Amino acid sequence: MGYLVGVTILWAFSFSLIGVYLAGQVDSYFAVMLRVGLAALVFLPFLKPRLLRGRQRLVLMALGAVQLGVMYLFFYQSFLLLSVPEVLLFTIFTPLYIALLDDLLFGRFTPMYLVTAALAVVGAAVIRYDGVNNDFWLGFLVVQGANLCFALGQVGYRRFSAELPDSLPRHSVFAWFYLGAMVIAAPGFLLLGNSAGLPTTGVQWGVLLWLGIVASGVGYFLWNLGATRVDAGALAIMNNALIPAGLLVNLLIWNREADLTRLALGGAIIVGSLFLNEWWLRRRRPQSA
Numbered sequence: 001m002g003y004l005v006g007v008t009i010l011w012a013f014s015f016s017l018i019g020v021y022l023a024g025q026v027d028s029y030f031a032v033m034l035r036v037g038l039a040a041l042v043f044l045p046f047l048k049p050r051l052l053r054g055r056q057r058l059v060l061m062a063l064g065a066v067q068l069g070v071m072y073l074f075f076y077q078s079f080l081l082l083s084v085p086e087v088l089l090f091t092i093f094t095p096l097y098i099a100l101l102d103d104l105l106f107g108r109f110t111p112m113y114l115v116t117a118a119l120a121v122v123g124a125a126v127i128r129y130d131g132v133n134n135d136f137w138l139g140f141l142v143v144q145g146a147n148l149c150f151a152l153g154q155v156g157y158r159r160f161s162a163e164l165p166d167s168l169p170r171h172s173v174f175a176w177f178y179l180g181a182m183v184i185a186a187p188g189f190l191l192l193g194n195s196a197g198l199p200t201t202g203v204q205w206g207v208l209l210w211l212g213i214v215a216s217g218v219g220y221f222l223w224n225l226g227a228t229r230v231d232a233g234a235l236a237i238m239n240n241a242l243i244p245a246g247l248l249v250n251l252l253i254w255n256r257e258a259d260l261t262r263l264a265l266g267g268a269i270i271v272g273s274l275f276l277n278e279w280w281l282r283r284r285r286p287q288s289a
Contacts (some may be wrong), residue, residue: 038212061180067153069184
């Protein structure tokens with residue numbers, strides 16, 4: 001749990017750094033490629049290819065491609081459509097996706113998840129009830145794409161790591177994760193990126209270096225390592241802990257003029273949907289037993 005708490009504090013600043021210094025100023029595809037590339041460089045010196053079989057390497061690369069590569073492509077685009085607080089609030093769906101993916105893997109279907117998701121959409125509308133437009137809903141869907149990729153990567157890595165021996169040093173194989181993300185990030189920039197949107201200031205380069213080496217390089221390794229050492233419920237809770245932490249940083253430092261009343265009301269409805277979901281899960285457990 002200590003790893004997850006530490007990374008939560010680390011990532012709380014990342015949302016605002018992207019929204020304030022990069023979004024709309026630096027090409028998002030370049031930002032993703034550089035961030036992933038720097039993270040890979042952090043772990044390449046520790047890589048010991050022989051510790052994993054060929055299939056295991058491909059699985060770890062696929063997890064990195066989804067959890068980091070595809071997720072970042074969605075995530076950075078969302079900042080062009082939404083404010084930082086809105087992006088943060090809409091990441092609250094990730095625990096639901098984790099539960100739905102578990103259902104999928106075990107061949108179950110839980111309609112209550114759809115009810116709570118619909119309630120959370122209502123909360124999203126409250127936040128922008130007088131200014132909802134196509135960009136807002138498109139941004140909402142883009143964030144959900146990022147959430148789904150992040151959830152899939154976490155669930156997948158938990159299951160992948162469980163098949164590895166405890167004695168295997170995870171830092172000696174984690175470079176495969178970032179190399180898989182580069183398979184998505186590099187072509188994304190070459191095909192869709194804009195070379196005219198490269199960083200132009202020292203602050204922008206500094207933010208990208210921080211995000212690549214620390215937030216991505218160290219952060220994702222410790223987060224995934226922590227995810228293997230807690231149960232699914234604790235992992236879901238820590239996914240949501242990112243939201244108040246990120247909002248607190250953004251509102252206190254960069255966004256003091258935000259409509260706190262609307263933000264609080266819409267956020268309360270979204271959070272309430274999760275409490276409803278948790279209440280239903282607790283009620284169902286004794287029946288299952």
